[in-house]
Amino acid sequence: MIYGNQDLAALLITLKLATMTTGILLLTGTPLAWWLARSRRRFKFIAEAVVALPLVLPPTVLGFYLLIALGPHGPIGAIMTAMGGRPLAFTFSGLVIGSAIYSLPFVVQPLQDAFTAVGERPLEVAATLRASPIDRFFTVAVPLARPGFLTAAVLGFAHTLGEFGVVLMIGGNIPGSTRVISIAIYDHVESLEYGQAHALSAILLLFSFLLLMTVYGLNHRFKRVRP
Amino acid sequence: MTITRTAMAMVVIFWAATAAAAEIRVAVASNFITTIRILGKRFEAKTGNRVRLVSGSTGKLYAQIRNGAPLTAFFAADARRPRMLEQEGVALAGSRFTYAFGRIILWSPTAGRVDHEGRVLNRGDFRYLSLANPKLAPYGRAAEQILRHRGLWQTLHGRMVRGENIGQAFQFVNSGNAELGFVALSQVISADGGIRGSFWKVPRTLYDPIEQQAVLLRDNRVARAFLSFVRSDTAMAIIKKSGYAIP
Numbered sequence: 001m002i003y004g005n006q007d008l009a010a011l012l013i014t015l016k017l018a019t020m021t022t023g024i025l026l027l028t029g030t031p032l033a034w035w036l037a038r039s040r041r042r043f044k045f046i047a048e049a050v051v052a053l054p055l056v057l058p059p060t061v062l063g064f065y066l067l068i069a070l071g072p073h074g075p076i077g078a079i080m081t082a083m084g085g086r087p088l089a090f091t092f093s094g095l096v097i098g099s100a101i102y103s104l105p106f107v108v109q110p111l112q113d114a115f116t117a118v119g120e121r122p123l124e125v126a127a128t129l130r131a132s133p134i135d136r137f138f139t140v141a142v143p144l145a146r147p148g149f150l151t152a153a154v155l156g157f158a159h160t161l162g163e164f165g166v167v168l169m170i171g172g173n174i175p176g177s178t179r180v181i182s183i184a185i186y187d188h189v190e191s192l193e194y195g196q197a198h199a200l201s202a203i204l205l206l207f208s209f210l211l212l213m214t215v216y217g218l219n220h221r222f223k224r225v226r227p
Numbered sequence: 228m229t230i231t232r233t234a235m236a237m238v239v240i241f242w243a244a245t246a247a248a249a250e251i252r253v254a255v256a257s258n259f260i261t262t263i264r265i266l267g268k269r270f271e272a273k274t275g276n277r278v279r280l281v282s283g284s285t286g287k288l289y290a291q292i293r294n295g296a297p298l299t300a301f302f303a304a305d306a307r308r309p310r311m312l313e314q315e316g317v318a319l320a321g322s323r324f325t326y327a328f329g330r331i332i333l334w335s336p337t338a339g340r341v342d343h344e345g346r347v348l349n350r351g352d353f354r355y356l357s358l359a360n361p362k363l364a365p366y367g368r369a370a371e372q373i374l375r376h377r378g379l380w381q382t383l384h385g386r387m388v389r390g391e392n393i394g395q396a397f398q399f400v401n402s403g404n405a406e407l408g409f410v411a412l413s414q415v416i417s418a419d420g421g422i423r424g425s426f427w428k429v430p431r432t433l434y435d436p437i438e439q440q441a442v443l444l445r446d447n448r449v450a451r452a453f454l455s456f457v458r459s460d461t462a463m464a465i466i467k468k469s470g471y472a473i474p
Contacts, residue, residue, distance in 0.1 A: 071404045089404040090355055090388045172388030172399065173360060186391075190286040190363045 010184040018160040025107040033111035063169025090172035114148020154215040256304035257394035262469040284392035309442040322443035327471035329437030330412040345427035357399035357408030369434040370409035412470035
Protein backbone atom coordinates (compact mmCIF):
# COMPACT_ATOMS: atom_id res chain seq x y z
CA MET A 1 0.00 0.00 0.00
CA ILE A 2 1.63 3.18 -1.17
CA TYR A 3 -0.67 5.50 0.80
CA GLY A 4 -0.23 5.19 4.57
CA ASN A 5 -3.02 5.91 7.05
CA GLN A 6 -1.52 9.27 7.93
CA ASP A 7 -1.40 10.26 4.28
CA LEU A 8 -5.04 9.30 3.79
CA ALA A 9 -5.95 11.28 6.92
CA ALA A 10 -4.08 14.28 5.51
CA LEU A 11 -5.98 13.93 2.24
CA LEU A 12 -9.33 13.82 4.04
CA ILE A 13 -8.50 16.84 6.18
CA THR A 14 -7.47 18.76 3.08
CA LEU A 15 -10.77 17.97 1.34
CA LYS A 16 -12.72 18.89 4.46
CA LEU A 17 -10.81 22.14 4.82
CA ALA A 18 -11.32 23.07 1.16
CA THR A 19 -15.03 22.26 1.30
CA MET A 20 -15.68 24.26 4.46
CA THR A 21 -13.59 27.19 3.31
CA THR A 22 -15.38 27.32 -0.05
CA GLY A 23 -18.78 27.14 1.65
CA ILE A 24 -17.97 29.94 4.06
CA LEU A 25 -16.47 32.08 1.30
CA LEU A 26 -19.48 31.66 -0.99
CA LEU A 27 -21.78 32.74 1.85
CA THR A 28 -19.75 35.74 2.93
CA GLY A 29 -18.17 36.56 -0.43
CA THR A 30 -21.45 36.86 -2.37
CA PRO A 31 -22.83 39.90 -0.50
CA LEU A 32 -19.36 41.44 -0.49
CA ALA A 33 -18.94 40.92 -4.24
CA TRP A 34 -22.46 42.26 -4.86
CA TRP A 35 -21.66 45.39 -2.91
CA LEU A 36 -18.33 45.81 -4.70
CA ALA A 37 -20.04 45.39 -8.08
CA ARG A 38 -22.91 47.79 -7.38
CA SER A 39 -21.58 50.39 -4.96
CA ARG A 40 -20.66 53.83 -6.24
CA ARG A 41 -18.96 54.95 -3.08
CA ARG A 42 -15.78 56.92 -3.53
CA PHE A 43 -13.72 54.76 -1.22
CA LYS A 44 -14.74 51.42 -2.69
CA PHE A 45 -11.25 51.03 -4.13
CA ILE A 46 -9.88 50.63 -0.61
CA ALA A 47 -12.14 47.63 -0.02
CA GLU A 48 -11.10 46.21 -3.39
CA ALA A 49 -7.44 46.55 -2.48
CA VAL A 50 -8.01 44.79 0.86
CA VAL A 51 -9.80 41.92 -0.88
CA ALA A 52 -6.93 41.54 -3.34
CA LEU A 53 -4.19 41.64 -0.69
CA PRO A 54 -3.95 37.85 -0.19
CA LEU A 55 -3.12 37.57 -3.91
CA VAL A 56 0.13 39.44 -3.51
CA LEU A 57 1.10 38.90 0.13
CA PRO A 58 3.36 35.92 0.74
CA PRO A 59 1.42 33.26 2.68
CA THR A 60 4.14 33.42 5.33
CA VAL A 61 3.17 37.03 6.05
CA LEU A 62 -0.47 36.04 6.49
CA GLY A 63 0.54 33.03 8.58
CA PHE A 64 2.86 35.08 10.74
CA TYR A 65 0.23 37.75 11.46
CA LEU A 66 -2.37 35.07 12.10
CA LEU A 67 -0.09 33.22 14.51
CA ILE A 68 0.33 36.41 16.50
CA ALA A 69 -3.31 37.50 16.20
CA LEU A 70 -4.66 34.08 17.20
CA GLY A 71 -2.23 33.70 20.10
CA PRO A 72 -3.27 34.49 23.67
CA HIS A 73 -1.69 37.95 23.47
CA GLY A 74 -3.20 38.78 20.08
CA PRO A 75 -6.56 40.49 19.46
CA ILE A 76 -8.46 37.42 18.17
CA GLY A 77 -6.93 35.16 20.81
CA ALA A 78 -7.82 37.61 23.57
CA ILE A 79 -11.46 37.78 22.40
CA MET A 80 -11.65 33.98 22.20
CA THR A 81 -10.25 33.60 25.70
CA ALA A 82 -12.55 36.32 27.08
CA MET A 83 -15.55 34.48 25.63
CA GLY A 84 -14.41 31.33 27.40
CA GLY A 85 -13.12 29.73 24.22
CA ARG A 86 -9.69 28.42 23.39
CA PRO A 87 -7.09 30.11 21.19
CA LEU A 88 -7.44 28.99 17.60
CA ALA A 89 -3.84 28.31 16.58
CA PHE A 90 -3.14 24.63 15.94
CA THR A 91 -6.85 23.86 15.54
CA PHE A 92 -8.86 22.94 12.48
CA SER A 93 -11.06 26.03 13.02
CA GLY A 94 -7.93 28.15 12.98
CA LEU A 95 -7.00 26.64 9.62
CA VAL A 96 -10.47 27.41 8.25
CA ILE A 97 -10.08 31.07 9.25
CA GLY A 98 -6.61 31.23 7.72
CA SER A 99 -7.74 29.54 4.50
CA ALA A 100 -10.80 31.79 4.19
CA ILE A 101 -8.57 34.87 4.28
CA TYR A 102 -6.02 33.27 1.99
CA SER A 103 -8.59 32.27 -0.67
CA LEU A 104 -10.86 35.33 -0.33
CA PRO A 105 -9.89 37.06 -3.61
CA PHE A 106 -10.27 33.81 -5.56
CA VAL A 107 -13.94 33.73 -4.64
CA VAL A 108 -14.83 37.42 -4.45
CA GLN A 109 -13.22 38.59 -7.69
CA PRO A 110 -14.96 36.16 -10.09
CA LEU A 111 -18.26 36.91 -8.36
CA GLN A 112 -17.71 40.65 -8.59
CA ASP A 113 -16.85 40.37 -12.30
CA ALA A 114 -19.93 38.22 -12.90
CA PHE A 115 -22.23 40.67 -11.10
CA THR A 116 -20.73 43.58 -13.00
CA ALA A 117 -21.28 41.73 -16.28
CA VAL A 118 -24.96 41.28 -15.46
CA GLY A 119 -25.32 45.06 -15.76
CA GLU A 120 -28.13 47.41 -14.80
CA ARG A 121 -30.55 46.56 -17.56
CA PRO A 122 -31.96 43.15 -16.51
CA LEU A 123 -32.36 44.41 -12.94
CA GLU A 124 -34.20 47.54 -14.08
CA VAL A 125 -36.51 45.47 -16.23
CA ALA A 126 -37.22 43.19 -13.29
CA ALA A 127 -37.88 46.24 -11.12
CA THR A 128 -40.48 47.57 -13.56
CA LEU A 129 -42.15 44.17 -13.24
CA ARG A 130 -42.33 44.89 -9.50
CA ALA A 131 -39.66 42.44 -8.40
CA SER A 132 -38.39 43.33 -4.93
CA PRO A 133 -34.62 43.91 -4.50
CA ILE A 134 -34.24 40.45 -2.93
CA ASP A 135 -36.28 38.89 -5.75
CA ARG A 136 -34.15 40.68 -8.30
CA PHE A 137 -31.00 39.37 -6.67
CA PHE A 138 -32.08 35.73 -6.44
CA THR A 139 -34.12 35.34 -9.62
CA VAL A 140 -32.19 37.64 -11.96
CA ALA A 141 -28.66 38.40 -10.79
CA VAL A 142 -27.72 34.98 -9.37
CA PRO A 143 -28.87 32.90 -12.39
CA LEU A 144 -27.15 35.29 -14.79
CA ALA A 145 -23.96 35.17 -12.71
CA ARG A 146 -23.95 31.37 -12.61
CA PRO A 147 -20.62 30.92 -14.42
CA GLY A 148 -19.10 33.34 -11.90
CA PHE A 149 -20.32 31.21 -9.01
CA LEU A 150 -18.86 28.10 -10.58
CA THR A 151 -15.49 29.76 -11.19
CA ALA A 152 -15.48 31.21 -7.68
CA ALA A 153 -16.28 27.89 -6.03
CA VAL A 154 -13.73 25.90 -8.03
CA LEU A 155 -10.94 28.46 -7.66
CA GLY A 156 -11.59 28.84 -3.94
CA PHE A 157 -11.58 25.08 -3.50
CA ALA A 158 -8.50 24.44 -5.64
CA HIS A 159 -6.55 27.29 -4.08
CA THR A 160 -7.26 25.96 -0.57
CA LEU A 161 -6.15 22.48 -1.65
CA GLY A 162 -2.75 23.86 -2.51
CA GLU A 163 -2.40 25.99 0.59
CA PHE A 164 0.91 25.57 2.35
CA GLY A 165 2.51 28.63 3.90
CA VAL A 166 -0.36 29.68 6.14
CA VAL A 167 -0.93 26.12 7.39
CA LEU A 168 2.78 25.69 8.02
CA MET A 169 2.77 28.78 10.21
CA ILE A 170 -0.41 28.21 12.24
CA GLY A 171 -1.14 24.48 11.89
CA GLY A 172 1.44 22.81 14.08
CA ASN A 173 1.41 19.69 11.89
CA ILE A 174 -0.92 17.63 14.11
CA PRO A 175 -1.79 14.31 12.41
CA GLY A 176 -5.53 13.92 12.00
CA SER A 177 -6.24 17.55 12.78
CA THR A 178 -4.04 20.10 11.07
CA ARG A 179 -1.67 18.07 8.88
CA VAL A 180 -2.90 18.76 5.37
CA ILE A 181 -1.67 17.12 2.19
CA SER A 182 0.82 19.83 1.24
CA ILE A 183 2.47 19.57 4.68
CA ALA A 184 2.55 15.77 4.41
CA ILE A 185 4.28 16.07 1.03
CA TYR A 186 6.77 18.52 2.49
CA ASP A 187 7.54 16.12 5.37
CA HIS A 188 8.10 13.26 2.93
CA VAL A 189 10.43 15.31 0.75
CA GLU A 190 12.40 16.56 3.72
CA SER A 191 12.84 13.06 5.12
CA LEU A 192 13.86 11.78 1.67
CA GLU A 193 10.76 9.56 1.28
CA TYR A 194 10.47 10.51 -2.35
CA GLY A 195 8.17 7.58 -3.20
CA GLN A 196 5.39 8.74 -0.89
CA ALA A 197 5.99 12.36 -1.88
CA HIS A 198 5.50 11.41 -5.54
CA ALA A 199 2.35 9.45 -4.79
CA LEU A 200 0.71 12.31 -2.88
CA SER A 201 1.88 14.99 -5.30
CA ALA A 202 0.43 13.05 -8.21
CA ILE A 203 -3.00 13.00 -6.54
CA LEU A 204 -2.90 16.73 -5.98
CA LEU A 205 -1.76 17.44 -9.54
CA LEU A 206 -4.40 15.22 -11.10
CA PHE A 207 -7.17 16.52 -8.88
CA SER A 208 -6.32 20.18 -9.47
CA PHE A 209 -6.09 19.62 -13.21
CA LEU A 210 -9.48 17.89 -13.34
CA LEU A 211 -11.06 20.69 -11.31
CA LEU A 212 -9.69 23.44 -13.52
CA MET A 213 -10.58 21.52 -16.68
CA THR A 214 -14.15 21.21 -15.43
CA VAL A 215 -14.46 24.91 -14.75
CA TYR A 216 -13.00 25.98 -18.09
CA GLY A 217 -15.06 23.38 -19.96
CA LEU A 218 -18.30 24.49 -18.31
CA ASN A 219 -17.52 28.16 -18.83
CA HIS A 220 -17.17 27.57 -22.57
CA ARG A 221 -20.55 25.85 -22.57
CA PHE A 222 -22.15 28.74 -20.69
CA LYS A 223 -20.73 31.19 -23.20
CA ARG A 224 -22.12 29.22 -26.12
CA VAL A 225 -25.56 28.95 -24.54
CA ARG A 226 -25.79 32.63 -23.74
CA PRO A 227 -25.89 35.04 -26.70
CA MET B 228 38.34 68.52 -10.31
CA THR B 229 38.94 67.32 -6.77
CA ILE B 230 35.48 65.79 -6.74
CA THR B 231 36.19 63.75 -9.85
CA ARG B 232 39.51 62.70 -8.41
CA THR B 233 37.92 61.60 -5.13
CA ALA B 234 35.24 59.74 -7.01
CA MET B 235 37.82 57.99 -9.15
CA ALA B 236 39.84 57.09 -6.08
CA MET B 237 36.74 55.66 -4.45
CA VAL B 238 35.95 53.57 -7.49
CA VAL B 239 39.47 52.20 -7.50
CA ILE B 240 39.36 51.43 -3.77
CA PHE B 241 35.98 49.77 -4.13
CA TRP B 242 37.15 47.72 -7.07
CA ALA B 243 40.31 46.67 -5.24
CA ALA B 244 38.33 45.74 -2.15
CA THR B 245 35.86 43.59 -4.06
CA ALA B 246 38.62 41.97 -6.05
CA ALA B 247 40.60 41.00 -2.95
CA ALA B 248 37.73 39.97 -0.67
CA ALA B 249 36.03 36.73 -1.52
CA GLU B 250 32.59 35.64 -0.54
CA ILE B 251 31.55 32.25 0.74
CA ARG B 252 28.03 30.90 1.11
CA VAL B 253 27.46 28.78 4.17
CA ALA B 254 24.38 26.65 4.82
CA VAL B 255 23.55 26.45 8.50
CA ALA B 256 21.00 24.54 10.58
CA SER B 257 18.43 26.88 12.17
CA ASN B 258 19.55 26.29 15.76
CA PHE B 259 23.08 27.54 15.04
CA ILE B 260 22.19 30.67 13.07
CA THR B 261 22.64 33.27 15.85
CA THR B 262 25.96 31.78 16.88
CA ILE B 263 27.36 31.50 13.39
CA ARG B 264 26.38 35.10 12.73
CA ILE B 265 28.71 36.15 15.54
CA LEU B 266 31.44 33.86 14.21
CA GLY B 267 30.92 35.16 10.69
CA LYS B 268 31.25 38.79 11.83
CA ARG B 269 34.49 38.00 13.67
CA PHE B 270 35.85 36.21 10.62
CA GLU B 271 34.85 39.06 8.30
CA ALA B 272 36.50 41.61 10.59
CA LYS B 273 39.66 39.51 10.74
CA THR B 274 40.04 38.60 7.08
CA GLY B 275 37.91 41.04 5.09
CA ASN B 276 36.08 38.17 3.38
CA ARG B 277 32.33 37.95 3.36
CA VAL B 278 30.34 35.11 4.88
CA ARG B 279 26.80 34.77 3.56
CA LEU B 280 24.48 32.52 5.54
CA VAL B 281 21.60 30.37 4.37
CA SER B 282 19.61 28.83 7.20
CA GLY B 283 16.98 26.09 7.26
CA SER B 284 16.34 22.63 8.58
CA THR B 285 19.20 20.17 8.16
CA GLY B 286 17.00 17.90 6.03
CA LYS B 287 16.03 20.64 3.62
CA LEU B 288 19.55 22.00 3.30
CA TYR B 289 20.81 18.46 2.68
CA ALA B 290 18.32 17.97 -0.15
CA GLN B 291 19.25 21.33 -1.67
CA ILE B 292 22.97 20.60 -1.48
CA ARG B 293 22.51 17.19 -3.08
CA ASN B 294 20.65 18.89 -5.88
CA GLY B 295 23.44 21.29 -6.61
CA ALA B 296 22.79 24.36 -4.45
CA PRO B 297 25.73 26.75 -4.82
CA LEU B 298 26.99 26.54 -1.24
CA THR B 299 30.55 26.34 0.02
CA ALA B 300 30.13 24.79 3.47
CA PHE B 301 27.42 23.16 5.54
CA PHE B 302 26.88 23.37 9.30
CA ALA B 303 24.34 20.65 10.06
CA ALA B 304 22.41 19.92 13.24
CA ASP B 305 23.49 16.29 13.13
CA ALA B 306 26.36 14.07 12.04
CA ARG B 307 24.26 11.89 9.74
CA ARG B 308 23.66 14.31 6.89
CA PRO B 309 27.30 15.51 6.61
CA ARG B 310 28.40 11.85 6.65
CA MET B 311 25.92 11.01 3.90
CA LEU B 312 27.16 13.93 1.80
CA GLU B 313 30.70 12.71 2.27
CA GLN B 314 29.78 9.16 1.25
CA GLU B 315 27.91 10.43 -1.78
CA GLY B 316 30.99 12.33 -2.87
CA VAL B 317 29.24 15.71 -2.62
CA ALA B 318 31.26 16.93 0.36
CA LEU B 319 35.05 17.02 0.43
CA ALA B 320 36.43 13.86 2.02
CA GLY B 321 38.24 14.50 5.29
CA SER B 322 36.78 17.96 5.87
CA ARG B 323 34.07 16.79 8.27
CA PHE B 324 34.36 17.72 11.95
CA THR B 325 32.19 18.16 15.04
CA TYR B 326 31.74 21.82 15.94
CA ALA B 327 29.24 21.55 18.78
CA PHE B 328 26.96 19.33 20.83
CA GLY B 329 23.45 20.70 21.00
CA ARG B 330 21.67 21.03 24.32
CA ILE B 331 17.92 20.82 24.61
CA ILE B 332 15.77 22.65 27.13
CA LEU B 333 12.10 22.55 28.08
CA TRP B 334 11.15 26.19 28.07
CA SER B 335 8.32 28.64 28.63
CA PRO B 336 8.56 32.44 28.35
CA THR B 337 6.30 32.63 31.45
CA ALA B 338 8.04 32.61 34.83
CA GLY B 339 7.12 29.68 37.06
CA ARG B 340 5.51 27.66 34.26
CA VAL B 341 8.26 25.03 33.98
CA ASP B 342 9.91 23.60 37.11
CA HIS B 343 13.57 22.60 37.22
CA GLU B 344 12.83 18.90 36.92
CA GLY B 345 10.27 19.01 34.16
CA ARG B 346 7.46 17.63 36.33
CA VAL B 347 5.10 19.92 34.45
CA LEU B 348 5.12 17.30 31.68
CA ASN B 349 3.57 14.70 33.98
CA ARG B 350 1.09 17.16 35.50
CA GLY B 351 -0.07 17.95 32.02
CA ASP B 352 -1.71 21.30 32.89
CA PHE B 353 -1.07 22.76 29.47
CA ARG B 354 -2.80 22.65 26.12
CA TYR B 355 0.13 22.49 23.70
CA LEU B 356 3.70 21.28 23.87
CA SER B 357 5.85 22.47 20.99
CA LEU B 358 8.74 20.51 19.55
CA ALA B 359 10.63 20.24 16.29
CA ASN B 360 9.37 17.51 13.96
CA PRO B 361 11.22 14.35 15.15
CA LYS B 362 11.21 13.04 11.59
CA LEU B 363 13.14 16.01 10.27
CA ALA B 364 15.07 17.69 13.05
CA PRO B 365 17.68 16.25 15.42
CA TYR B 366 16.32 18.41 18.25
CA GLY B 367 12.90 16.93 17.59
CA ARG B 368 14.32 13.43 17.82
CA ALA B 369 15.93 14.33 21.15
CA ALA B 370 12.59 15.65 22.40
CA GLU B 371 10.95 12.37 21.39
CA GLN B 372 13.59 10.38 23.27
CA ILE B 373 13.04 12.46 26.42
CA LEU B 374 9.27 12.01 26.26
CA ARG B 375 9.63 8.27 25.63
CA HIS B 376 12.03 8.04 28.55
CA ARG B 377 9.40 9.65 30.74
CA GLY B 378 6.73 7.33 29.32
CA LEU B 379 4.77 10.32 28.02
CA TRP B 380 5.16 9.97 24.25
CA GLN B 381 1.76 8.30 23.79
CA THR B 382 -0.04 10.31 26.51
CA LEU B 383 0.95 13.70 25.14
CA HIS B 384 0.56 12.81 21.48
CA GLY B 385 -2.60 14.85 20.97
CA ARG B 386 -1.03 17.95 22.50
CA MET B 387 2.18 18.10 20.52
CA VAL B 388 2.63 20.70 17.84
CA ARG B 389 5.53 20.14 15.50
CA GLY B 390 7.61 22.89 14.03
CA GLU B 391 9.28 22.27 10.70
CA ASN B 392 12.58 23.04 12.40
CA ILE B 393 13.71 24.12 15.86
CA GLY B 394 13.30 27.78 14.86
CA GLN B 395 9.59 27.26 14.31
CA ALA B 396 9.25 25.17 17.47
CA PHE B 397 10.68 28.16 19.34
CA GLN B 398 8.36 30.59 17.57
CA PHE B 399 5.27 28.55 18.59
CA VAL B 400 6.25 28.90 22.28
CA ASN B 401 7.58 32.43 22.08
CA SER B 402 4.33 33.72 20.54
CA GLY B 403 2.39 32.13 23.41
CA ASN B 404 0.44 29.78 21.15
CA ALA B 405 2.00 26.78 22.89
CA GLU B 406 2.59 27.14 26.63
CA LEU B 407 5.86 25.22 26.64
CA GLY B 408 8.20 23.50 24.27
CA PHE B 409 11.46 21.73 23.71
CA VAL B 410 13.86 24.26 22.21
CA ALA B 411 17.59 24.58 21.80
CA LEU B 412 19.42 26.10 24.75
CA SER B 413 21.19 28.34 22.25
CA GLN B 414 17.85 29.94 21.32
CA VAL B 415 17.00 31.16 24.81
CA ILE B 416 20.36 31.87 26.41
CA SER B 417 21.22 35.57 26.57
CA ALA B 418 24.65 37.14 26.18
CA ASP B 419 25.23 37.10 29.95
CA GLY B 420 24.30 33.42 30.19
CA GLY B 421 20.86 34.03 31.75
CA ILE B 422 17.61 32.47 30.53
CA ARG B 423 14.33 34.37 30.68
CA GLY B 424 11.05 32.68 31.59
CA SER B 425 11.18 29.26 33.19
CA PHE B 426 12.93 26.11 32.06
CA TRP B 427 14.18 22.59 32.67
CA LYS B 428 17.70 21.94 31.45
CA VAL B 429 17.24 18.33 30.40
CA PRO B 430 20.01 16.02 31.71
CA ARG B 431 22.13 14.79 28.84
CA THR B 432 21.58 11.18 29.88
CA LEU B 433 17.98 11.36 28.66
CA TYR B 434 18.77 11.78 24.97
CA ASP B 435 21.45 10.78 22.48
CA PRO B 436 24.08 13.48 22.03
CA ILE B 437 23.10 15.99 19.35
CA GLU B 438 26.43 15.94 17.59
CA GLN B 439 26.54 18.79 15.10
CA GLN B 440 29.00 18.48 12.27
CA ALA B 441 30.25 20.77 9.56
CA VAL B 442 31.60 19.82 6.18
CA LEU B 443 33.24 21.53 3.22
CA LEU B 444 31.32 21.35 -0.06
CA ARG B 445 33.82 22.98 -2.40
CA ASP B 446 37.56 23.25 -2.23
CA ASN B 447 37.73 26.92 -1.48
CA ARG B 448 40.54 28.76 0.29
CA VAL B 449 38.28 31.15 2.21
CA ALA B 450 35.90 28.39 3.25
CA ARG B 451 38.81 26.35 4.55
CA ALA B 452 40.00 29.36 6.51
CA PHE B 453 36.52 29.87 7.94
CA LEU B 454 36.24 26.24 9.03
CA SER B 455 39.60 26.33 10.77
CA PHE B 456 38.58 29.62 12.41
CA VAL B 457 35.50 27.83 13.80
CA ARG B 458 37.82 25.21 15.34
CA SER B 459 39.97 27.86 17.02
CA ASP B 460 39.84 28.46 20.78
CA THR B 461 38.30 31.92 20.30
CA ALA B 462 35.44 30.49 18.25
CA MET B 463 34.94 27.52 20.55
CA ALA B 464 34.60 29.89 23.52
CA ILE B 465 31.86 31.76 21.65
CA ILE B 466 30.10 28.49 20.76
CA LYS B 467 30.23 27.36 24.40
CA LYS B 468 28.87 30.69 25.61
CA SER B 469 26.01 30.38 23.14
CA GLY B 470 24.64 27.32 24.91
CA TYR B 471 26.45 24.37 23.33
CA ALA B 472 28.82 21.77 24.68
CA ILE B 473 32.05 21.79 22.71
CA PRO B 474 33.97 18.77 21.45
